[in-house]
Amino acid sequence: MLLTQFLLLAAILFSIGVYGVIVRKNGVLVLMSVELMLNAVNINLIAFSTYHGLGGQVFALFVIAVAAAEVGVGLAIVLLIYRNRRSVDIDQLDELKG
Amino acid sequence: MVSSPLSDFLRSYLTVAIFGSLGFILVGLLLFISYLVRPNRPQPQKYLSYESGVDPVGSLWSQSQIRYYIFALLFVMFDVEAVFIFPWATRVEAYGGFGLVEMFVFIGVLLLGLVYAWRKGVLKWA
Amino acid sequence: MAGKSRLRMPGTFKGLALTFKTAMQTMFPRRGMKTLIPAPSIGAATVQYPHEADLPTPRARGVISLKEDNCTACMLCARECPDWCIYIEGHKTLAPPRRAGGKPRSVNKLDRFDIDYSLCMYCGICVEVCPFEALFWSPEYEYSEVRIADLLHDKSRLGEWFQTVPDFEPYESGSEAKVEKVPR
Amino acid sequence: MTSVTDRQKLQYIAAQAADARVNVELETEGMTLNLGPQHPATHGTLRIIAQLDGEQVVHAEPVAGYMHRGYEKLTEVRTYPQITTLINRIDWLGSFANEVPFILAAEQLMEVEAPERAMWIRTILFELSRISNLILFLGDMGVQLGAVTPVFFAFRDREFVLDQIEAATGGRFHPNFDRIGGLRDDLPKGWLESTKGSMDKVRDFCDQIEDLLLGSEIFQTRTRGIGIVPTDVAMQYGLSGPNARASGIDWDVRRDNCIGLAYPELDWKVWTHTDGDSFARFWVRIQEVREAAKMVDQLCDGLPAGPVMAKVPRIIKVPAGEAYVATENPLGEMGYYIVSEGDLTPFRVKIRSASFSNMSITPWLLRGVYVPDIITILGSLYFILGDIDR
Amino acid sequence: MNAQLISLFAAETFEVPANIAFSIIAIFMVIAAIRVVTTDNVVHAALWLMVVLGGVGLNFLLLQAEFLAMTQFLIYLGAIIVLFLFGVMLTRAPLGRSDDLDNKQRPIGIVVGLLVLGLVSYSVIKTFGSDKLDFSAYDGSQAVAGNNRTEALSDAIFSQYLIPFEVISVLLLAALIGAIVIARRD
Amino acid sequence: MTNDAPAAEATESEEVAVDEPREARLAMISESLGDMLVDSHIAVGRDIWVRVSTDAWGEVADVVRNRLGLRYFGFLSVIDWMPSPYGRSMDSEVDIVLADAASSDDAAEEAPDTGFTRGVTGGETRFQAFARVSHVGDPGDFWGLTIKADIPDDTLAIDTWTNAYAGADWHEREAWEMFGIRFTGHPGLRNIYLPTDFEGNPMRKDFPLLARMVKPWPGIVDVEPLPATDDGAEEGDQ
Amino acid sequence: MGLGLVESGKMPKSLIKLLNVSRSYSVWVYQWGLACCAIEMGAAFGAPRYDVMRLGVIPLPASPRQADLVVISGTVTDKMAPVIRRLWEQMPDPKYVISMGSCANCGGPYWDSYSVTKGVDQIIPVDVYVPGCPPRPEALLEGIVILQDRIKNEDPSKRWVGEPIVVE
Amino acid sequence: MTPMLAVDWAYWQETLVKVGLGLVAVLLLTGAVVYLYLFKFVSFMQSRLGPMEAGPYGSMQLLAEVGKWLQKEDVFTENSDRIVFGLAPAIVMSSTFLMFVVIPAGPNAVISDLGTGIYYVLAMTSIATVGILSAGWASANKYSLIGGLRAAGQLIAYELPLVLAVVGVVIQVGSLNLQDIVHAQSDGAIFGWSGIGNPFIFTQFVGFMIFLIAVQAELTQSPFDMPIAESELVGGYQVEYTGIRFLVFFIAEFATAVGFAAVASTLFLGGWALPADWASESTMHWLGPIVISAKAVLLVGVVFWVRFSLPRFREDQLQQLAWKFLIPVALLNIVVTGTLKVAF
């Protein structure tokens, strides 16, 4: 197996995630897209760890932990938005800024 | 036959995958047999949602409570903790007291979260 | 509230012990040599219906039977029946005199006596009001039908039930009621 | 304080309590949960429409009538003996107990009195039907709380009581044994002895239920403090029987207004509980079963000799007048208000059934509780559909 | 069949089947990932995400990161997806499609996405070309015999990465408290 | 214990029995009710009835609950005093036969024409509301009271009791659907038993029970009458 | 959907027999009581003395979706009738109905009531009528045994297209 | 030997045999458990008999059940999400199957002896939650939805004690591999006495109890059966399921019970092994599967016994039980075990 194939797969996932983050306006879906990107990163980390020792795996573990925290807080924020605005549409939040 | 660690490793997981797919295969098989013999008799009310025999009242969809979310959140956090505990558990002896202290601090910090949630009353309904 | 009581749960274990005991009693009801041979059919409270059946008490109101000879088609039962589920038709004939040399008596002859068991509420009023001892309760209960029309028992079917009528029981001490006889 | 403000105060307290409990963490959109008419928790065919907020009930509306059979109308076209058998079927678990107040009311109007032996036998059967009724409650409460075994035990031991009822009256369920002026028949031989035997089984059963449910910590956490009915509310809604006694109302028709039954001659006790919660209702009932078993023993021992039927006309016409007689049925106070115009049929019979009043409290009681507690509360209020819907 | 091909298929290397497995998994993952960002049903999106995450786990397996793969299943499939589903059901998860999930930036999204993809792929291919995975790093750090690398991983955490490990606990704590504070209304 | 002796006991004595505790209670009641009281009746050893004026119905609840301490709500319902136009849907001839048998049988009460048409406390209208409340206090201190009031024929409406007794809610709903009586001030007068599309008020006397009209009474089908013989068929052959 | 092997009669006889037997010994009956009879039904299902489970009748499901048999045990009122119809329709085929007690058979004691349906067979097809008011639990067991007998001998190809039990 | 996809025939043969045997074993055990406990033992607890007519003592009852379910119509309600609704049982089922993969039934009798052993089991069981949650959602039914949410909430709450209870064992053994755990028990000694080896039920009793309680909850059995509470939710997430799909849930439920019991017996009761020298290794090849089956079936008995004796907790009460009692105690157990391990 080539290293590149994993990296390319990760790249595809990452760019799909990017697309999702840009296009989706439902907060939960945006978080899912972020999750896609994080996982792409994880694939990279693991793939590289075949070269550079277990450090990559440890990092991936940390990323998973961070991702868990991120989803937790992110979803809590989405719920907050929903509670206040009866919608999970994060694009509408812009109106608040103005 | 010689086999490298790689093939052994992947091979054992191939077995796992085969066995795992059995679930789907079995369901599919049963469904197929059932497809051969079962009747099909449409009746106008058969496809309504069951709701104790009356028309579904109100909106079908509902929101659950945030309580569930907080439980899920707590779970995720502690699950992550467990993930770190497991590797440590296999090597407790090797690390000795130092490892113990490290892990206790780790557990302790997260326990603070539980205590916080407890004190905040999110574990309770009423 | 939860944590405290949870550490000591004697009540809960009592319940567990009870169910376990019941299971063991059901499974190993026998004593002595055979204690360890499971015999649930003995230990369970079950009467295995299609193979064996408890006899209902003699007073049980299972099905109404008709002693046709006694019925005079007086219609009292049909009138008093709250469900109007007794159907009687009759005509008059002359019967031989009761005492030798008497006049022939005019009696009502029963043409039709149907009880609709799909409607009957098993109240027993008909049996009670019948002044001529023509109706009796039988404790039989096995007459489920596939067609509802078959639940209308005509007088021959009702007559068959008469075979199963049990004798009246004697009364408990202190009673002043007279025990009557089933006129067989 | 006038009653209006009294009620308002009550409502206010209830609202406060509910609000305190209502989840304000997230205003989840309301959902309407429909329990019944076909639903295992509703003993057949009651329907409860509960507006939920999450899992909390904001408003609950019981819908009765799926079992409405029109007794009050039917009594107007039936003769008195026919009514006796019809009303067996109101509270179908304690059928014999349904007959008694009606017969007593008719006897009041006709001014006849049943002989003493009939009175005693009536009392025995009355208590037997109470036992057979409450035993099932004790088991069924387990089912409502997810423990299936108690109900099997209940059905097992209830059979012994039913056997006795059937041996005496001929019907497992609907005895139709009471007559104006006495009873249809006397007891068969050996009945008293076997009845006392079955009372031992009943007592054993009570012990088992105590082990299985009452003493179980899980049961207690599920029922204590759940569905509290304060005394005053219980009175307003006309709660009666064990439900009222569990709310601290020391009142039992058997003791306080006993008409035509042998209770004053017995040694027994009215059990009350001050908590008014589901647990109290369960507890009071289990004590009542024990008490009833005790009474049956005494009655069997002291049964006087004599006839079981007074002299009454063959065709029963009840003189004009009005009478209301209530008895302490297994479910609570059941009374018949008979208006007679001297006919073969009564002119109007108002049936005051216990469950109807007991259940009318549910909209009040279910506010702010959680969905699983609906089941506990309904189970502990204990109603029979026929008794609500009539 | 020539010798080279046989050697490719030989049991020792496991190269081809692993590649086949990878291709299948990768195709599934890409499709699923695309469905995640395009489906019009939030719950479906979560379930598609589950497929992607499962695929990632399988990739970890192909890369012989066994513990990581299991962690992926445990945390992502067992916990985070549930968290997502709860989140979805707490807000809005109508059955059937809902059409206001996307904003009007789809063209931008596609452009940016493709741009990222192009850049990354270019640099990846440029840099790593056809480097083969050799798993040499694993063998070197293998602390115990057998195919069990969990111990090795543990050693790594408890030596080099001790500080981050403790920091993670604080991070989790912070996230927990933060989320509770946010989700609760006080 | 109250003097709730069984009815028969009181009537056995020939002299006009006086039920003192009940007289005392009635005095107390009439004092509290004042003008609102229209009529009252005591069945010796049994019960008390009072009839109150229509307008006061709602207020009465308040008074009996809070001033008289009858805090326990028994029931509330309505009577339709109109004689039923249908009888029991049985052949009238037979009814007569039965009635004859009854009167010849023994000394049953005479036919109902004793002016009793509106119950023990009288009344003027077709519908009458009645309710029963009780005093539940210490053990033994228990007594009940039945309260009646006429319902005007034109409006068919009367005050609600739900303000005094919350439990009256369901009872009034039942009365509403069974008799069509409107309780002014009731929070939600809906059907409680019958489906919403049910037509008519079944408890009214003029509501027919169709099944009884359609199905012939089996008692009609009589064998033709016997020619007079010495020993009638009644004896039968035993 | 189904392939319709059974309806088309292409199934071998022995297999049909097997199917019938398995159906007859696994009858999941719906926990649903209507009135007094429901208690006797409960006794038949729940009382250890009768223990309907012996016959393979499993009184577990509370939802019609998992039920094969419904015992209409008690009074069917006009308000209840549509509900019964719907719940019966919601049961997946093949399904069986036992009408228990006079009320369900014909209206019983309430034959003249304004609110009671005179017989459940006006709403749904009934396979076995059990008489009684209430029928003893044994009577219900007898009804179940009769039903099982009929299931064993029925012709599924007719049943599958919606006819009531046909016994050859 | 012709290589096929680089995996030789031997592998395929071996795997097929293993998978076949594994499947048969799982289904047989499940059937046995359903018959022995659900039908018989529970009936005895209630002093009745259970199935008697189908076959001698009702032994054919299960076949009849399967035959019946095969003939049941497959109903999708009109609002349901058909795909998810249809797939959910399969997800649950395969999560169950996956659990069995690593459970050793003899010195070699294991479908796949993974290094991550017990960790793998925990990961796989957690997947079922998703299946149940989506089943509840896709049914488009209020009872199912509430049931599904409750079930998911409960499963995750009790997943933790389950996971943490295992850690004590892992600390003692120093390996995640289940075979290692089995060997550690059969070769171990309690305070120097190795007569019965060292089944961890003794040294890890707290862990064992927590594990059992958590298993009871994971199986959504009473007293933790609020999600499928029959008396209020009519069966929870299963309300709309009929026919085969219901059967699959049904099988999965009991197969999971068997699986958890097998895991518990491996972790705490010594697994397939008898203590050290009671039987030779060659004997264990055929005795092992019997031993572990017996242990597992016995443990399932406990599950059923508790299930049919106790009333159920309310949703919040069982959450509190998990969070306020089980998890802290499990953590404490880890601390104590770790300390002792290091100290001695």
Ligand code: SF4
């Ligand atoms: S038992 Fe009652 S209902 Fe039945 S036929 Fe006799 S009188 Fe009529």
Ligand code: SF4
């Ligand atoms: S059965 Fe009796 S009451 Fe009925 S018609 Fe015959 S004799 Fe008369």
Ligand code: SF4
């Ligand atoms: S048939 Fe009789 S016992 Fe059955 S429901 Fe009707 S009235 Fe009740």
